[in-house]
Amino acid sequence: MVQLAFSTNAYTRFDLPEAIRRIADHGYDGVEILADVPHAFLADFDERDRERVLTALDETGLSVSNVNANTTRGYYDDAPPSAFFDPTLISGDEEDRRWRIDYTKAALDFAALVGAPAACVASGSALPGTPPDEAYDHLLDSLDELTDYAERVGVxxxxxxxxxxxxxDTEEVLTLIDDVGSDALGVNFDVGHAAVCGEDPAESIRQCAGRITGVHLEDIAGGRGGKHYHLVPGEGDIEFDPVFGALDDIGYDGFATFELYTYPDDPDDAARRARDELADYVR
Incomplete structure (x- = not known):
């Protein structure tokens, strides 16, 4: 049966141990850890930081659903408030790309430490000077190295x-997985992202059967083809009954994690309302 988790990326005004404890207070089974500032920016995350996280997990009994290494705003001294992906696995600069590969390895190591089944990463955008075909080659090379490492650490x-x-979108990520050809690579399936791309999230889930490492949940105003802004379920137009039906159909029994970083002013309220809205699907 699917279990519900909540991502710490909504709790950016609290330190990581406090975010974990607050999420536990709302009755969640799991927590996703943001591998970026202000929580676990792994380039600066020392042994004491790790011990504090392990203590909070032990005290609350929460499992870690995923280590979210999609963004690396901590790389910059003056990162803007928007989600920041660069440097990425497709960066044209070899040194930047090497940094991101090594950072993703650190995320896999951290996932192993906290008992998470997976870590996630995004491709990033092909920036000026790096055409998409060249960027894709960089991505394949990066993932060849990373999947070898993931297999060794068991994440x-x-x-x-x-x-x-x-x-x-779904077609592109499944093509990528096939091109890499490693059982250690899957898709961290974000329901809202599928909707914004104009896809039917339930059908996309079925297409990804056997390849889903984790699920992100949020609502989207306008549903399929709507604007990319994460909402508490019930505030947008995504129908979650077919989403959970599809997860059941493919035998998915991992975590579904609410990713509601858009509610930094009152993450406790967002965590409570989100769980109340979808708790019936996991009882």
């Missing part, structure tokens, strides 16, 4: 497709 790596990135 899956999920690619999260997202509108306007190099890998932005």
């Amino acid at each position: 899956d790596l999920g690619i999260e497709f997202e509108p306007e990135l190099l890998v932005e």
Whole structure:
């Protein structure tokens, strides 16, 4: 049966142990850890930080659903408030790309430490000077190395497709997985991203059967083809009954994690309302 988790990326005004404890207070079974500032930016995350996280997990009994390494705003001294992907696995600069590969390895190591089944990463966008075909070659090379590493540490790596990135929909992520050809690579399936791409999320889930490393949940106003802004379920137009029906159909029994970073002013309220809205699907 699917279990519900909540991502710490909604709790950016709290430190990571406090975010974990607050999420536990709302009755969740799992927590997704943001591998970026202000929580676990792994380039600066020392042994004491790790011990504090392990203590919070032990005290709350929460499992870690996923380590979210999609963004690396901590790389910059003056990162803007928007989600920041660069450097990425497709960066044209070899040194930047190497940094991102090594950072993703650190995320896999951290996932192994906290007992998470997977870490996720996004492709990033093909920036000026790096045509999409060249960027895709960089992505394949990066993932060849990363999947070898993931197999060694025993943690899956999920690619999260997202509108306007190099890998932005179900067809593209499944093609990528086939091209890489590693059982350690799957898709961190974001229900809202599928909807924004104009896809039927339930049908997309069925297409990804056997390849889903984790699920992100949020609502989208306008449903299929709507604007990319994460909402608490019930505030948008996604129908979640067919989504959970599809997860049941494919035998998915992992975590479904609410990703509601758009509610930094009152993440406790968002966590409570989100769970109340969809709790019946996991009872």
